[in-house]
Every structure is written in C-alpha cells, then in structure tokens.
Amino acid sequence: MKTYLGIDVGSVSANFVLVDEAGEVLEAVYLRTRGRPLEVVQEGVAALAKTADHGAVAGVGTTGSGRVLAGLVVGADVVRNEITAHAAATARLIPGARTILEIGGQDSKLIIISPGGTVADFAMNTVCAAGTGSFLDQQAARLGIPIEEFGAIALEAQTPVRIAGRCAVFAETDMIHKQAMGYGLPEILAGLCEALVRNYLNNLGKGKDIRDKVVFQGGVAANAGMRRAFERVLKRAVHVPPHHGVMGALGAALLARAQTGPGARTGFKGFDLANRDYRTGCFNCNGCANQCEVVEITQASTVLARWGDRCGRWSRAPLVSGA
Amino acid sequence: MKPVVGIPRALLYWQYFPLWQSFLEGIGVETYLSPPTGRQILQDGLAALGTDVCLPVKVAAGHLLALRDRVDLILLPRLVSAARREYACPKLMGLPDLVRHSLSLPPLLSPVIDRYRHDNWPLIRVALAVGRRVGAGLPAVLRSLARAVECYRRYLNLLQAGYFPQEAWEAAGAGQAPDPRAPAGDVVALIGHPYTVYDREINLNLLGRLERAGLSVRTAEQVPEATARRAAAALPKHLFWTAGQQAVGAAFHYLEQEGVVGMISVMSFGCGPDSMTGDLIARRARRGGIIPHLSLTLDEHAAEAGVLTRLEAFLDMVAAQRERGVVVCG
Numbered sequence: 001m002k003t004y005l006g007i008d009v010g011s012v013s014a015n016f017v018l019v020d021e022a023g024e025v026l027e028a029v030y031l032r033t034r035g036r037p038l039e040v041v042q043e044g045v046a047a048l049a050k051t052a053d054h055g056a057v058a059g060v061g062t063t064g065s066g067r068v069l070a071g072l073v074v075g076a077d078v079v080r081n082e083i084t085a086h087a088a089a090t091a092r093l094i095p096g097a098r099t100i101l102e103i104g105g106q107d108s109k110l111i112i113i114s115p116g117g118t119v120a121d122f123a124m125n126t127v128c129a130a131g132t133g134s135f136l137d138q139q140a141a142r143l144g145i146p147i148e149e150f151g152a153i154a155l156e157a158q159t160p161v162r163i164a165g166r167c168a169v170f171a172e173t174d175m176i177h178k179q180a181m182g183y184g185l186p187e188i189l190a191g192l193c194e195a196l197v198r199n200y201l202n203n204l205g206k207g208k209d210i211r212d213k214v215v216f217q218g219g220v221a222a223n224a225g226m227r228r229a230f231e232r233v234l235k236r237a238v239h240v241p242p243h244h245g246v247m248g249a250l251g252a253a254l255l256a257r258a259q260t261g262p263g264a265r266t267g268f269k270g271f272d273l274a275n276r277d278y279r280t281g282c283f284n285c286n287g288c289a290n291q292c293e294v295v296e297i298t299q300a301s302t303v304l305a306r307w308g309d310r311c312g313r314w315s316r317a318p319l320v321s322g323a
Numbered sequence: 324m325k326p327v328v329g330i331p332r333a334l335l336y337w338q339y340f341p342l343w344q345s346f347l348e349g350i351g352v353e354t355y356l357s358p359p360t361g362r363q364i365l366q367d368g369l370a371a372l373g374t375d376v377c378l379p380v381k382v383a384a385g386h387l388l389a390l391r392d393r394v395d396l397i398l399l400p401r402l403v404s405a406a407r408r409e410y411a412c413p414k415l416m417g418l419p420d421l422v423r424h425s426l427s428l429p430p431l432l433s434p435v436i437d438r439y440r441h442d443n444w445p446l447i448r449v450a451l452a453v454g455r456r457v458g459a460g461l462p463a464v465l466r467s468l469a470r471a472v473e474c475y476r477r478y479l480n481l482l483q484a485g486y487f488p489q490e491a492w493e494a495a496g497a498g499q500a501p502d503p504r505a506p507a508g509d510v511v512a513l514i515g516h517p518y519t520v521y522d523r524e525i526n527l528n529l530l531g532r533l534e535r536a537g538l539s540v541r542t543a544e545q546v547p548e549a550t551a552r553r554a555a556a557a558l559p560k561h562l563f564w565t566a567g568q569q570a571v572g573a574a575f576h577y578l579e580q581e582g583v584v585g586m587i588s589v590m591s592f593g594c595g596p597d598s599m600t601g602d603l604i605a606r607r608a609r610r611g612g613i614i615p616h617l618s619l620t621l622d623e624h625a626a627e628a629g630v631l632t633r634l635e636a637f638l639d640m641v642a643a644q645r646e647r648g649v650v651v652c653g
Contacts, residue, residue, distance in 0.1 A: 065628050083636035118643035121609065122636055124629065126592075126620060207606055289361040310528070 002058040004260075005268065006253025007044065007074065008085065008246065009037050009066030012105025012133065013219060015249035016044040018052055023092055023254055027051060028246045037066035038278050041073050046274035060268045061085070061256030063248050065107075072297060072305050073278055075267035078256045085251030087111050087119045090215050092254055093241040098211040101230060101238070102247070103200065103220035105133045110204040112211075123204040131199035133220045135168045139192055142172065143185070147223075150189060154225025157190035165195025193229035201233065212236060217244040276300070287313055325352050325457050328432065329394030331386035332357045334379060334415065335402060337517035338544075341492040343398060345474040346450065349467025350459035355394050357386040360524035364389055369623055371426050377591035378525055378622045379518045380414050380421075387422055396432045396456070400449070404439035405565040412564060412596050432456055446472075477501075482544050487530075488521055506539035509645065512577035514543050514570050514604060515589035516597070519621065526589055526621060527630050533587075536638055541583070543573035550576055558603065567600040574604040578611055585615045585641040592622035615640040 003026065006017045014037065016029040029047045033040050061078035062071040063085035071079040090097045091113065100111040107124065108131050114120040125131055140147045161183045164174040171192070178188055214236060220226055221244040230238045243250055260266055281296045292309040306314040328347055330336060347354050357364070360382055368385025390397055401419050402411040410416075419433040434449040447468065454464035478495035485504030486494065494501075511533050519525055520542050533540050543551070551572025555562065562568050570588075577583045588604050590597035601618055608616035617637040619630060 065632070081632045081635040081639070083632070084639040119636065119640045120612070121616070122633075122640075123618075124633060126625075126629070207602065207609065209609070289358075289363045291362050 001053070001056055003053065003056040004253045004257040005048070005057055005060045005074070006085075006249040006251065006256060007041065007060070007062045007070050007076075008064040008082070008248030008252060009033060009041060009062065009070045010064040010082075010104055010248070011107065013245075014040040014044055014064070014066070014070075015246040016048055017243070017246050017249040017253050018048055018057075019250065019253045019257065021257070023257065025243055025250060028243060028249070030245055033066070037069055038073065038280060041066075041070045042274040042276075042278070045074065045271055049271035049274065052271065054271050057266060057268050059253075059256035059260035059264075059266050061252030061254075061259070063252040063255075067252075068307070069280075069297070073269075074273060075269040076256070077264075077267050078252065078259045080252060080255050082107070082248050083109060083111055083119060083122050083124070085248045085255060086217065087113060087251070088254045088258075089243075089247040089251035090217065090241065091117045093243070093247075093250075094213060094215050094239055097213045097215045097239070099214045101200070101214065101216045102218040103131070103133055103196075103216075103226070104218045105137075108132045108200055108204060108218075110200075110208060112208055121208060123208065125200075125203055131196055131203050133218070135171070135196060135199075136192065136220065136223065136226075138168060139172065139175065142175075143189075145185075145189075151222065151224035151226065153186050154189040154193050154223070155228060156186035157184075159187060160190035160194050160229075161187045163188070163191040163195040165192070165199050171195060190225055190229070193223070193225040194233065196226065197229040197233050210234060213239055215239045215241060217241055217247045219245050221245070278304075282308070285309055285314060287311070325459075326395035327353045327355055327393070328457065329355045329357065329390035329397045329429070331383055331390060331397065331399065332359060333383035333386040333522075334418070334518050335400065337488060337521050339400075339475075340488070341478040341495050342471050342475040344492070345496065346453075346467050346471035347398075347457075349470050350454055350457065350463050352457050352459070354398075355390065357389040360385070360522050365524060365623070372421070375593060376414055376421075377593045379516065379522070379591055380418065381623065382518075382522065382525060383418070384422060384426060387426060387428055391428060394429055396430055397428060398432045398453075401433050401435045403435060403437040405436065406438055406568075407441075408439065408561075409563050409565045409568065410439065412566065412594070483547050485541075485545060487542070488517065488544070506541065506582065508537060508539050509584040509641075510541050510577075510580070510582050511538045511641070512541050512574065512583055512586045513589060514574045514577075514586065516566055516570070516591070516594075517542075517544055519589050519591055526619075527625070527627055529587070529589060529619070529630075529634070532634060538584070538641075541577065543570045546573035546576050554579075562600070564596045564600070567596050570600050571603055575607060578608060578614060583614060584645060585617070585637065587617045587619060587637065589619045589621065592620050592625075613644070615644055 002021045004019050008015045014031045014033045018027040029044050060076045062076040063080050063082050067079050090100050098113050102109040110123045112121040140150050161178050165171045216238045221240045279298045285292045285294050294314045295308045296306045297304045364385035367388045368381040371384040372381045402415050404410050434452045450464050450468040478491050480501045481491035484501035551569050554575035555568050555572030588601045590601045
C-alpha cells in the first residue's frame with residue numbers, strides 16, 4: 001500500500017500526517033516547533049518511523065512557514081503555501097465547504113472556496129497577532145488556566161463580558177479591570193473569545209463573502225469557546241473537521257498524492273533522516289550594499305542549499321563540499 | 324558654473340523622470356541620480372523619518388540623504404495637483420517641508436506644481452523658476468521645455484505600448500517610436516503607485532517574481548489616462564486623487580480585458596488614498612468573481628515570507644482558475 005507524508009512547519013507547531021492512497025489519515029503527529037524547525041522535522045519523522053511502513057512512502061509534501069527548509073531536509077516532492085494546503089484538506093474532509101476560518105499560533109487565514117472547490121479568495125493576518133492563537137495562549141497563561149481547559153470554561157458563561165480586544169496588550173489591561181470589577185472567569189474567557197473573533201473578522205473578513213458551509217480549523221479550533229463565539233457572531237453553524245489541528249499537513253500530503261502520479265519517483269530521503277546531522281548557518285554577504293544575510297544548510301559538511309540573497313549570487317551558485 | 328542638481332530615485336521620479344531629465348539636460352545642467360534603493364538607503368530613510376509616513380516616503384528620505392554630499396541642489400517638486408479639480412496625496416504636498424525640517428540637506432529646488440485651477444500654464448512657470456535658479460536664459464528654457472514635453476509624450480506612448488519605465492525612458496531619450504509589445508502569455512495586472520510597483524526594494528521584486536512565474540505584467544501607467552478616466556467614471560463619485568483615478572480606472576479597465584487572469588493591488592501601509600482605492604478595486608474584482616485578486620500591503624515590517632506565501636497562493640488561484648473548475652485536490 002502506498003502512503004503519502006505531509007509536513008506543516010509553522011511558527012508554533014509542526015505537524016506530520018501520513019495518509020493512505022485513498023487520502024485517509026493513518027497517523028498524525030503534533031509537535032511544538034520551539035523555534036527549531038530543523039530539529040522538529042527530524043523529531044516528527046522519527047515519531048512516524050516507529051509505526052510507518054518504511055518502503056511505502058510514495059510522495060512527500062511540505063507547507064507552512066518552514067516549508068522550504070523542511071522540504072529540503074526530507075526531499076519533498078511538493079512544497080506549497082499554507083493556503084492551498086489548507087484548502088486541499090478541507091475540500092476533501094468537508095465537501096461543500098465554502099469558507100475556511102483558520103487560526104494557528106501566529107497566523108490566521110480566511111479562505112473563500114468557489115463552488116467548484118478551488119480557492120477563490122483569501123486573506124492572511126498582517127503584522128499583528130492579536131487575532132491568533134498566541135493571543136489566547138498569553139491570556140490563558142496570565143490567568144493560570146491550561147489552554148486545553150480554556151474552551152470548556154468559556155462555554156459555562158451565561159453572558160460574555162465585552163473585552164477590548166483590538167490589541168493583545170490593551171485586552172490584558174481591560175481583563176484586569178473586568179476581573180477587579182468582579183466578573184466571573186467563564187464570562188471573561190467567553191468575552192476574550194468574542195474579542196478574538198471580532199478582531200479576526202475585522203482584519204480578515206472585511207469585504208469577504210462568508211457562505212455556508214463554514215469550517216473552522218487550525219490549532220485554535222480545539223477551543224470550543226472559540227467555535228461558539230464564531231457561531232454567535234456569524235449567526236450560522238461552524239464545522240470543526242476531524243484532524244482540525246493538522247489540516248495543513250494533511251493538505252500537503254494530499255497535494256503530494258495529486259502530484260506524484262503513477263510511475264513518479266518520490267524524492268523522500270527516508271525515515272533515517274532523523275539520524276543525520278543537519279546544520280544551519282548564516283553569514284553576511286559583502287558583495288554589495290544590500291548586505292544580505294545568507295542562510296546555509298549543511299549535512300555532514302556538505303552544503304545542501306543556500307538562500308536569503310537577493311541577487312542569486314549564493315542561491316544559484318553551484319554547491320561545493322565544505323572542508 | 325551651473326550647479327549639479329540631484330534627483331532622488333523615489334516617489335515622483337518613477338513618473339516624471341524623463342520630463343525632468345530632458346529639461347535639465349536641455350538647459351545644460353548636470354544631474355546626479357541617487358543609486359537604486361538598497362539596504363543602506365532604506366536604513367537611512369527609516370532612521371531619518373520615524374514618523375507616521377508610508378514606506379515610500381521613508382525610502383525617499385534615504386535617497387535624499389544619499390544625495391547630500393554630492394550635489395549643490397536637490398530637485399524635489401512640491402506636487403499639489405496634477406490635474407484640474409484633483410489633488411496629489413498630502414504627504415507629497417508636504418514632502419519638501421517635512422524633509423527640510425527633519426534632514427540636513429543641500430538647498431531644495433521645490434517648484435510648486437498646482438493644476439487644481441488651471442490645466443496647463445503652471446508647467447511653464449515651473450520651468451522658468453527652475454531655469455532662473457540654475458542660471459539658464461529664457462530662450463533656452465522655452466526650447467528645452469518644448470523638447471522635454473515631447474520626450475515625455477514619447478515616454479507615455481512607450482508605456483502604453485507595453486514598456487516599463489526604465490526601458491521606456493531609455494527608448495524615449497533615444498527618440499525611439501513605440502513598437503507595440505503584445506503581452507507574451509497570460510496577464511496579471513499589478514496596480515499601485517509607480518513608486519511601489521517599480522521599486523524592487525519596496526515591493527520585494529514583485530514584478531520580477533510574477534514574470535519568473537511565466538506571467539506578463541501590466542501596470543496602471545500602461546493604460547492611457549483617458550481610458551482610465553472613462554473606466555473610473557463608473558464610480559458613483561469622482562475621486563479627487565489623480566493617482567487614485569489612474570489606479571482605479573486602470574484596474575476597472577483590466578478587469579474587462581481578455582487575457583487578464585489575475586490582479587494584484589499593491590499598497591503602502593499608512594497610505595490613506597491606497598486604503599480607499601485598494602478597497603474599491605478589491606470590491607469590484609470580487610463582484611465580477613472571475614479574476615483572482617490579491618491585496619498586498621507593504622511596509623518595512625512586511626516579512627518576506629508572508630508576502631511570498633500570499634503570492635504563491637495567489638498564483639495557485641490563478642492556475643486553478645485557468646484550468647477552470649479543476650478542484651485543487653480530490
């Protein structure tokens with residue numbers, strides 16, 4: 001049986017999904033990136049190696065902000081952006097989905113799907129993370145609540161308190177004030193969910209035509225309070241798919257499956273890549289006034305790739321073995 | 324001896340350079356152009372103007388600083404109005420004052436260009452003022468202005484024939500007549516201010532990336548002004564920014580053209596007019612629902628990764644649309 005591996009390396013989490021030929025999820029691994037994308041890729045592949053059929057992998061896809069690095073290390077057949085990957089996964093799991101609300105650690109996206117199943121429009125958050133998972137994480141930590149229990153507590157609320165949620169810093173100020181006034185914890189948490197939803201829709205939803213079915217995915221979709229807040233604000237049912245936390249990785253696996261037709265050979269470097277010694281380094285190019293910071297990926301003193309330069313002096317140069 | 328006049332490679336340069344260059348050359352003035360935007364210019368500009376101005380204005384400050392020790396005068400016209408009953412952006416109007424008070428620069432040559440009430444004669448007045456300042460006589464000024472206007476007209480024709488500014492002003496300077504360039508392949512319309520669309524450092528080489536993806540790029544300046552104005556007349560109210568008129572009109576025009584497979588509105592963070600015109604364009608594009616549209620807002624914090632992710636997703640959207648109805652994945 002052929003299998004396909006999808007890897008989504010994001011800012012907060014790195015996800016790994018193995019699917020079979022029919023696109024069914026066989027295995028899913030969720031890890032924290034901890035700012036070490038290279039290590040976490042090796043770790044994730046090692047975790048899958050325990051149960052996976054080693055000879056069966058017929059295609060690998062990577063996505064997420066670390067997609068190029070991850071793709072290089074694992075030998076990906078497909079390296080695609082998160083938007084296309086998420087849409088591919090949703091189109092498969094929730095037929096008829098027209099709107100995808102995706103909230104991850106530091107990223108949030110709104111994707112509009114055409115009736116034909118293709119991406120018709122999208123928006124991503126810009127420089128502000130006020131409408132993302134990190135915002136909830138921060139506030140949960142301040143209140144001393146494990147993020148896993150956040151949603152259940154928020155659901156207990158009778159009337160959510162209105163929290164000023166335009167900015168994570170000001171939201172905290174307002175929450176302290178509301179606590180001091182004597183509002184209950186569930187009400188404050190539910191208010192925080194609504195503040196995030198308002199933020200998200202103000203930032204990403206403006207001018208977008210939100211239609212049924214609405215699908216909510218990404219790490220934050222695990223929070224039932226957030227799902228209810230979306231339902232209250234959008235006044236319609238919001239679906240949370242199974243595997244909602246690893247949709248990017250699932251999409252990457254499905255894209256790899258679509259790309260590697262019969263007879264195509266995968267570039268996958270094998271499960272033992274976890275034991276190889278990859279390193280990243282960086283140097284300043286002094287070729288011109290731009291002073292690009294060039295990143296160099298090496299394995300056992302062989303340079304695998306370089307990038308980060310604008311002119312191509314390093315990224316297009318033939319690679320030579322180091323000393 | 325006539326002074327050396329510096330021209331910052333920023334803002335209005337991207338629109339009027341052939342006019343200025345041809346005129347100054349004609350009256351025998353030596354010009355010095357700041358180098359293309361690079362990291363140093365960007366850093367100097369950001370350090371000099373920490374205020375609430377858009378990235379292109381900060382970049383302009385960097386260019387002005389790059390001219391500082393090399394020229395006697397800096398040409399920095401104060402563009403108030405480029406067309407009757409229309410205005411330029413307030414940051415452009417105030418730019419000479421802003422930089423005069425916050426940077427230490429050589430004297431500025433800042434003629435006021437204000438066509439709000441009268442359409443044509445201020446150009447002569449501007450030319451005379453510049454001529455006086457650099458010690459050129461009346462006959463030379465008039466002769467040179469006529470030649471510069473002619474060169475500028477050639478330049479506009481070249482743009483409309485499908486050339487980009489750099490190649491168009493080289494050709495216009497050489498007196499070349501436009502040789503129409505049909506787009507090779509599918510067209511993506513890249514709409515925005517010329518200084519964001521053509522400055523590769525500001526837009527992370529958007530134009531080059533699109534071309535590398537096998538697409539032909541068309542910009543707002545490549546649509547004749549009259550065509551753009553006719554298309555923009557579809558708005559319920561006349562826009563009073565000239566640049567906005569051109570951007571909105573050109574976008575509306577492209578949305579109706581065969582062969583246009585996508586549109587990108589590239590805007591500057593903190594730009595008031597852009598926030599308005601960008602949205603007008605996005606709404607119109609969405610109403611049609613056929614041509615994929617991407618809004619990109621740029622500033623010095625725009626992470627390359629984020630811009631590239633959006634661009635890639637946009638290109639996927641364009642590809643999916645071209646295959647019409649093919650589902651991204653089974």
